[in-house]
Amino acid sequence: MTQPFHPPQRTLMGPGPSDVNPRILEAMSRPTIGHLDPQFITLMDDIKAKLQWVFQTKNALTLPISAPGSAGMEACFVNLLEAGDKVIVCQNGVFGGRMKENVERCGATAVMVENAWGEPVDPAKVAAAIAAHPDAKVLAFVHAETSTGAQSDAKALCALATKAGMLSIVDTVTSLAGTVVAVDEWGADAVYSGTQKCMSCVPGISPVTFSPKAVEVIQNRKSKVQSWFLDMNLVVAYWGGETKRTYHHTAPINALYALHEALCIVEEEGLEASWARHALHHKALAAGLEAMGISFVVDEPYRLPQLNTINIPAGADDIAVRSALLQEYSLEIGAGLGALAGKTWRIGLMGHAANRKNVLLCLDALENVLAGQGVAINCGVAAQAAIQVYKNT
Amino acid sequence: MTQPFHPPQRTLMGPGPSDVNPRILEAMSRPTIGHLDPQFITLMDDIKAKLQWVFQTKNALTLPISAPGSAGMEACFVNLLEAGDKVIVCQNGVFGGRMKENVERCGATAVMVENAWGEPVDPAKVAAAIAAHPDAKVLAFVHAETSTGAQSDAKALCALATKAGMLSIVDTVTSLAGTVVAVDEWGADAVYSGTQKCMSCVPGISPVTFSPKAVEVIQNRKSKVQSWFLDMNLVVAYWGGETKRTYHHTAPINALYALHEALCIVEEEGLEASWARHALHHKALAAGLEAMGISFVVDEPYRLPQLNTINIPAGADDIAVRSALLQEYSLEIGAGLGALAGKTWRIGLMGHAANRKNVLLCLDALENVLAGQGVAINCGVAAQAAIQVYKNT
Numbered sequence: 095m096t097q098p099f100h101p102p103q104r105t106l107m108g109p110g111p112s113d114v115n116p117r118i119l120e121a122m123s124r125p126t127i128g129h130l131d132p133q134f135i136t137l138m139d140d141i142k143a144k145l146q147w148v149f150q151t152k153n154a155l156t157l158p159i160s161a162p163g164s165a166g167m168e169a170c171f172v173n174l175l176e177a178g179d180k181v182i183v184c185q186n187g188v189f190g191g192r193m194k195e196n197v198e199r200c201g202a203t204a205v206m207v208e209n210a211w212g213e214p215v216d217p218a219k220v221a222a223a224i225a226a227h228p229d230a231k232v233l234a235f236v237h238a239e240t241s242t243g244a245q246s247d248a249k250a251l252c253a254l255a256t257k258a259g260m261l262s263i264v265d266t267v268t269s270l271a272g273t274v275v276a277v278d279e280w281g282a283d284a285v286y287s288g289t290q291k292c293m294s295c296v297p298g299i300s301p302v303t304f305s306p307k308a309v310e311v312i313q314n315r316k317s318k319v320q321s322w323f324l325d326m327n328l329v330v331a332y333w334g335g336e337t338k339r340t341y342h343h344t345a346p347i348n349a350l351y352a353l354h355e356a357l358c359i360v361e362e363e364g365l366e367a368s369w370a371r372h373a374l375h376h377k378a379l380a381a382g383l384e385a386m387g388i389s390f391v392v393d394e395p396y397r398l399p400q401l402n403t404i405n406i407p408a409g410a411d412d413i414a415v416r417s418a419l420l421q422e423y424s425l426e427i428g429a430g431l432g433a434l435a436g437k438t439w440r441i442g443l444m445g446h447a448a449n450r451k452n453v454l455l456c457l458d459a460l461e462n463v464l465a466g467q468g469v470a471i472n473c474g475v476a477a478q479a480a481i482q483v484y485k486n487t
Numbered sequence: 488m489t490q491p492f493h494p495p496q497r498t499l500m501g502p503g504p505s506d507v508n509p510r511i512l513e514a515m516s517r518p519t520i521g522h523l524d525p526q527f528i529t530l531m532d533d534i535k536a537k538l539q540w541v542f543q544t545k546n547a548l549t550l551p552i553s554a555p556g557s558a559g560m561e562a563c564f565v566n567l568l569e570a571g572d573k574v575i576v577c578q579n580g581v582f583g584g585r586m587k588e589n590v591e592r593c594g595a596t597a598v599m600v601e602n603a604w605g606e607p608v609d610p611a612k613v614a615a616a617i618a619a620h621p622d623a624k625v626l627a628f629v630h631a632e633t634s635t636g637a638q639s640d641a642k643a644l645c646a647l648a649t650k651a652g653m654l655s656i657v658d659t660v661t662s663l664a665g666t667v668v669a670v671d672e673w674g675a676d677a678v679y680s681g682t683q684k685c686m687s688c689v690p691g692i693s694p695v696t697f698s699p700k701a702v703e704v705i706q707n708r709k710s711k712v713q714s715w716f717l718d719m720n721l722v723v724a725y726w727g728g729e730t731k732r733t734y735h736h737t738a739p740i741n742a743l744y745a746l747h748e749a750l751c752i753v754e755e756e757g758l759e760a761s762w763a764r765h766a767l768h769h770k771a772l773a774a775g776l777e778a779m780g781i782s783f784v785v786d787e788p789y790r791l792p793q794l795n796t797i798n799i800p801a802g803a804d805d806i807a808v809r810s811a812l813l814q815e816y817s818l819e820i821g822a823g824l825g826a827l828a829g830k831t832w833r834i835g836l837m838g839h840a841a842n843r844k845n846v847l848l849c850l851d852a853l854e855n856v857l858a859g860q861g862v863a864i865n866c867g868v869a870a871q872a873a874i875q876v877y878k879n880t
Binding site: 132 | 489491492497499504506507512513514516517518519520521523524526527537553555556558561588589592593683689690711712713715734736737738739740742744745747748754813819822824
C-alpha cells in the first residue's frame with residue numbers, strides 16, 4: 095500500500111507557481127458543492143465581477159477557463175481565428191513561439207515580428223509589419239514574457255492594432271496583479287492570464303476577457319470553433335447567462351473557491367498597492383544581486399519586478415546551484431527557458447512571495463551557495479544593499 | 488469589501504460532482520510545490536502507476552489531463568483524428584452527441600449509430616455500421632451514459648472495432664471505480680474519465696489512457712494535433728519521459744495531490760470491493776424507490792449502480808421537488824439532461840457518497856418532499872425495503 099503524499103514546504107521564487115497564500119489553500123479545501131447549486135452561481139457572479147476589476151475592464155465576457163494558462167491562450171486563438179486568417183505574432187521569448195503554434199494549428203498564417211530575447215517588443219517593427227500586412231486579422235503579443243522577464247508596452251501595441259482595424263490578443267499570465275494591466279484603457283480584445291503567478295493562487299485556472307468587438311467576431315464565425323471545450327459560444331451559456339445557467343462542462347468547483355479567495359486578497363490590498371509592493375521588493379532584490387556582482391538580462395526600464403531574469407555568473411554550474419538551493423534552503427528559483435536555458439536564472443517575486451523575508455532569504459542563500467561552490471562573487475554586501483533600499487523607502 | 492465564500496455542507500447525490508472524501512480535501516490543501524520539483528516528479532510517477540491500475544491497463548501513455556472530462560474527451564478525438572477521417576459514433580444519450588461535435592470539429596465525418604435514450608448501445612447495430620463503413624478509422628461510444636444511467640457492453644463493442652481494424656474511443660467518466668473498467672481486457676485504444684464521479688475527487692482533472700496502437704497513430708500523424716494544449720506528442724515530454732521532464736504547461740499541482748489521495752483511497756478499498764459497494768447501495772436504493780412506486784428509466788441488466796435515473800412520478804413538479812430537497816435537506820439530486828430533461832431525476836451513488844446513510848437520507852427526504860407536495864406515492868415503506876436489502880446481504 096502506498097503512502098499519502100506530503101510535499102515539502104518550499105519557498106517558491108521561480109517563474110510560477112509562486113507561494114500560495116495559506117488562506118487560499120484553506121478556502122480550496124471547503125466542501126465541494128454542485129456546479130449548478132444556486133450558491134455556486136452567486137460565487138460565479140462574484141468571481142466574474144472581481145475578474146473584471148482585476149483586468150480593469152467592463153467586458154461582459156470575462157470568466158475563468160477551467161484549465162491552465164496555456165488553455166487560456168488557446169481559447170483566445172481558437173475563438174478569434176478561422177482557417178485562412180493571418181495573424182501578426184510578436185516573439186521575444188518562448189511564449190510568442192507558442193502563440194505561433196496556436197495560430198498555425200487553427201489553419202491560419204503567422205507573420206512573425208522578432209525581437210531579441212530579453213528585449214521588449216518594438217512598436218516600430220510592429221507598425222512596419224502592420225503596414226506590410228494590412229489584411230492581418232489579429233495582432234498577438236506577450237505583455238510580460240515569462241521566459242525572459244521583459245515587459246512590452248501593451249498600450250502602444252494595442253493602439254497600433256486598433257488603428258489598423260485589427261483585433262489584439264494579449265498574454266498577461268505573468269503581469270496580472272503584479273504590474274499594470276488595464277484592458278479597457280489599452281483597448282485590448284482578447285486577454286488571458288494565469289492564477290499561479292502574481293495572484294498567488296494554485297495553478298490550473300486561466301482568467302480570460304473578451305471585448306465586445308471580439309465577442310461579435312466569435313458570434314459571427316463562418317466555421318465552428320475547433321475546440322468544443324473552449325468554444326466561448328457554448329461556455330457563455332454556463333458562465334454568462336443573466337438568467338438560467340446551462341451545463342457545459344463540470345466546473346472545477348474547489349479551484350474556483352481558491353480563485354475567489356485569491357481575488358479577495360488582491361481586493362483587500364488594492365491593485366495599486368500590489369503593484370507598488372512588487373516594485374519595492376524587486377528594487378531591493380536587484381540592489382542585492384547587483385551588489386553581489388550579478389547582472390540582469392533585461393534593461394532596467396523593461397524589467398518585470400515580479401520576474402527577475404539574471405545571467406548565471408561565470409564559473410557557476412546551473413544545475414548544481416539550483417539543486418543546492420532546493421536541497422539546503424528548500425528554495426526554488428527558475429531555470430532559463432528556451433534560448434536562455436543554461437544561461438540564466440529566473441527569480442520570481444510574485445504575489446504572496448513578494449516580501450522582504452523572501453528577498454533576504456534568496457540573497458543569502460544564493461550568496462552562500464555560490465561562494466560554497468567556489469564562484470567569484472562579492473560576499474557580505476548583498477543583504478545590506480537590499481536592506482538599504484527598504485530603509486530609503 | 489466582499490466576504491470569503493463559505494459553501495453550505497451538501498450531500499451530493501447528483502450525477503457528479505459527488506461528495507468528496509474529506510481526506511482528499513485535506514490532501515489538496517497541502518503546500519504547493521513546483522511542477523518540476525523532484526518530489527513532484529515522484530508524485531507524477533505514482534499517479535501514473537495508480538491510474539494504470541484503476542484503468543486495468545499496462546498502457547505507458549496513461550496520465551491525467553489538466554482539465555475536466557470534456558477536455559479528456561477532446562484529447563482522445565483531436566489526437567487520433569485528422570481531417571477527412573470517418574468515425575462511427577454511438578449515441579444513446581447526451582455524451583454521444585458531444586462525441587459527434589468533437590468529430591466534426593476535427594474536420595472528420597461522424598456516422599451515427601442511434602439507440603433510444605436509456606438503452607445500451609446495441610452491438611448488432613454497431614456491427615452493421617462497421618460493415619457499411621469499413622473505411623471508418625474509429626469506433627466511439629460511451630460506456631456509462633451519465634445522462635441516462637445506462638451501461639453498454641464495452642468489451643463487445645471494442646472487440647467489434649478491433650476485429651474491423653478500427654481504433655476505439657471509450658468514455659468511462661461515470662464508470663471508472665464504480666463498475667468494471669478493464670481497458671486491456673477490452674482492447675480499448677483511447678479511454679478517458681473524470682475525477683468527480685466514483686473516485687469522489689474534486690472536479691477538474693481527466694485521466695486518460697492510450698494503447699500502443701493509438702500511440703503509433705498519434706506519433707505518425709500527417710498533420711499536427713489541432714490543440715496545442717492537448718497534443719499528446721508534447722504532453723508526453725512532461726508526463727511520460729523516463730529521464731528528463733520537459734515543461735509543457737504548468738500542472739495543476741494541488742488538484743494532483745487530490746487525485747493521488749483519491750487513488751490511494753480506491754487502492755485501500757480495492758477495485759472489486761468498490762464495485763461491490765456501489766452495487767449493494769444501488770440495490771438498497773432501488774428497492775426503496777420501487778417500494779415507493781417510482782420506476783427506473785433503464786432496464787435492470789443495464790442500470791448503472793452509481794447513477795440511478797428514475798421517472799419523475801406523475802403529479803410531481805421537477806423543480807419544486809429538487810428545490811425542496813436542496814433547501815430542506817441540503818441534498819442535491821440531478822435533473823434530467825437533454826431529451827430526458829423535465830422527465831427524469833438522476834440519483835448518484837458515487838464513490839464516498841455510496842453509503843447506507845445516504846441511501847436512507849435520500850429515500851426519506853424524497854418521500855417526505857413528494858408526500859408534502861401532494862404527490863401520490865407509497866409512504867412508510869421505502870426505508871424498510873432498503874434496510875431489508877442490507878439485512879439480506
